[in-house]
Amino acid sequence: MKSRTTHIRAVTRKLKKIKNILVILAFLLISCVKKQKANDELDLPKIEIYQPKERIVSNFGNPITDEWILSEFFDNDTTLFQDKYLNDCSSFLHRPNYQIFTKVDPKSNKLIYAGPxxxxxxxxxxxxxxxxEEIIGFDFKESKIRISSTGVSKIMSLKPNMNHSRQFVITIDKMPILTGYFFNTFSSSYVSHFYIEHLYKDENFKSNSPKISDYEIFYNPKSEFDWEPIQYNFKKNAKFYKAFKETNKLIE
Structure with a gap:
């Protein structure tokens, strides 16, 4: 009887040891899984939106020339240069930055304020x-990018450029995959490229708390504003689609 009790105790001790070993192994396995998951998240590409250091000149269109100004504003009549109003128009168009950033569409002969x-x-x-982390995802059916409240706050605080809009670049690990403009709703200078329409909220609008928002990325390839812009198929941009798919940021 005594030997049987001793045997049971020995078996119980072994079972406890096995249990402890199993608990330790389970703990190690969970730790490894968590670590692997963290590593996988660290390895995921980063989608971000940057602003350029300086404005990038559009690679489409012709420069504004005196001949174009004379043709468009003075009907090729050089005597009209004496008119003060028309002279002011000419001076406005001759401003250095305006001439650098504004191009002429070779087909329509219209001004391009914010081109490709x-x-x-x-x-x-x-x-x-x-x-x-402020880019929640992209809806490829609706062509909309979902931005967190902190990201929306930044966009709302972005002081608009009413003449040429503000450029942005969407990147994957800081490699550009899409360029476009932040276009202010009240700007009369249209965009001939991809753009996100936004309102500027200054200190007077702080009561309007930013919320998670979907911003449609519009596409206007024309040199005149199309109030029914094309819904671009962003899946055609293979790098753009792959970036959101690999980072699990596709919005279905």
Whole structure:
């Protein structure tokens, strides 16, 4: 009887040891899974929105020339240069920045205020304007990018450029995959490229708390504003689609 009790105690001790070992193994397994998950998240590409260090000149259109100004504003009549109002128009168009950033559409002969442009990593500011964690996802059916409340606050606080809009560059690990403009709703200078329409909320509008919002990325390839812009198929941009798919940021 005594030997049987001793045997049971020995078996019980072994079972306890096995149980303890199993608990330790389970703990180690959970830790490894968590660590792997964290590593996987760290390895995920980062989608961010940057602003360029300086405005990038559009790669489409012809420069404004005196001949174009004479033709469009003075009906090729050089005597009209004496008119003060028309002279003011000419001076306005001759401003250095205006002539650099504004182009003439070779087909329609209309002004392009914010045309297509390309960007490289070297063109971008050091830190992103909208961080990866502030970009919730992209709805490819609706062409809308979902931004967190902190990101929306930044967009609302972005002082508009009423003449040429403000450029942005969407990147994957700081490699540009889409360029466009932040276009203010009240601007009369249209965009001939991709753009996000926004309102500027200054200190007078602080009572309006920013919320998670979906911003449609419009596309207007024309040199005149199309009030029914094309809904661009962003899946055609393979890098753009792949970036949101790999980061699990597709909104269905």
């Amino acid at each position: 442009f390309s960007a490289t990593t070297q063109d971008l500011k050091e830190n992103p304007f909208i961080k990866d």
